[in-house]
Amino acid sequence: MNFRELGISEDIINVLKVNGISNPTPVQANSISLIKEGKDIIAEAQTGTGKTLAFLLPIFENISPSIDEVQALIITPTRELAIQITEEALKLKEAKDINILAAYGGKDIGSQLKKLRKSIHLIIATPGRLLDHIERKTINLSKLKTLVFDEADQLLLMGFKNEMESIIKNTSKKRQTLCFSATISSEVKRLAYRYMTDPLTISIKKEDVTLDNIEQFVVETTDRRKQDALCTVxxxxxxxxxxxxxRTKRRSDELEVALYKRGYDCKKIHSDIVQSKRERIMKSFRNGDFQYLIATDVAARGLDITGVSHIYNYDIPESVEGYIHRIGRTGRAGEKGYTCLFVDPKDTVTLQEIERIINFKIPRRELN
Structure with missing residues (x-):
């Protein structure tokens, strides 16, 4: 199955080729045609499986630039994810000139309001900022064709259920609704079946996606010796x-200072750093301007960065899902990935649970 067979136009296929994308991933192959046909979809697929293009490509095909209405809306839990999706959408804009608005907190609302004076076809937003616009009556969703909830599980986990329902109530009842999520929890299903019409479920198994190309190791240490162990590795x-x-903002602050003093090329991101600075850091990291990004889980939610060869878990994640989510940022698109998890004695139970769920005894890495 290729993009042409999925109904993607030549202009968009050419843009994909320029960006090094020639064949659809499983989630794209399974969902693009159905979305183009207007079906409601619940898709379960990990970050890094190409799910952003799975909904962006058919949305671009279905938007009519001549109609001065908001035709598609993508809701994401974090600003970082909104920025990433916007970057992907702007690449596709080279093939089809539609007007795109990114609406998220931390970005000057004045510039968003100015952009809204002209017709907008596609909005990529976080829930709070979008509802702000709806209350100001600067955004009208009454003619919306397609509504996407990306990382639906995280939207619910982060307490956005009421906001999601308010957004839905401001859209046309005839809309198409798409739910994309790394995991489909019972709460996601409840919300989906309440607001979707005969949704079709697509599930891309996480083991195939996440762990096959990733070499995993554990370094057993103590919290006092962990920094030295990390530097050795x-x-x-x-x-x-x-x-x-x-694990925490404080830990990442301390680690950045310590590594910087030892001469490592590193920068940190977490939720206390102002949005404009986080954007600059992420852009700089994507460009390869520095080697090590120190991150908390919240700041790194949904990050999809090409070229990350290694993931180091300085602190053990709180859950097995957290571990899979973190290490899934390497080993992308058939490339080999490498991960190293630093554990001290108090982490033993969590480590055993991770190994039990992934059904793999992670090899121990001995340090000189």
Missing amino acids: LDQDNPYMAIIFC
Whole structure:
């Protein structure tokens, strides 16, 4: 199955080729035609499986630039994810000139209001900022064709259920609704079946996606010696681009200072850093301007960065799902990935649970 057979136009196929994309991923192959036909979809697929294009491509095909209405709306839980989807959409805009608005907190609302003076066809937004616009009557969703909830599980987990329902109530009852999520919880299903029409379920198994191309290791250490152990591993691996995960903002602050003093090329992102600075850091990291990104889970939610070869779990994630989500940021698109998890004795139970769920005893890495 190729993009042409899925009904994607030549102009868009050419843009995909320029960006190094020639064949659809499983989630794209299974969903594009159905979305183009106007069906409601619940799709379960990990970050990094190409799900953003799975909904963006048919949305671009279905939008009519001559109609001065908001025709498609994509809701995401975080600003970072909204920025990423907007970047993908702007690439496709080269093939089809439609007007796109990114609406998220931390971005000057004045510039968004100015952009809204001309017709907008596609909006990519976080829930709070979108509802702000709806209350100001600066956005009208009454003619909306397609509504997408991306990372639906995270939207609910982060407490956006009421906002999601308010947004739905401001849209046309004839709309198409799409739910994309790394996991489809019972709460996602309840919300979906309440507001969707005969939704079709697409599930791309996470084991195939996440772990096959990823080499995993554990370093057993103590919290006092963890920093030295990390530096030993970084010196041995010298990765091209790596993300180092910390449990808290304070831990990432401390680690950035310590690594910087030791001469490592690193920057941190977490939710206390102002949005404009986070955007600059992420752009700089994507461009390969520095080697190590130190991140908390919240700040890194939904990040999809090409070229990350190594993931270091400086602190063990709180859940098995968190572990899979973190390490899934490497080993993308058939490339090999490498991960290293640093554990001290108090992490033993969590480590055993991770190994039980992924059905794999993670090899121990011995350090000199």
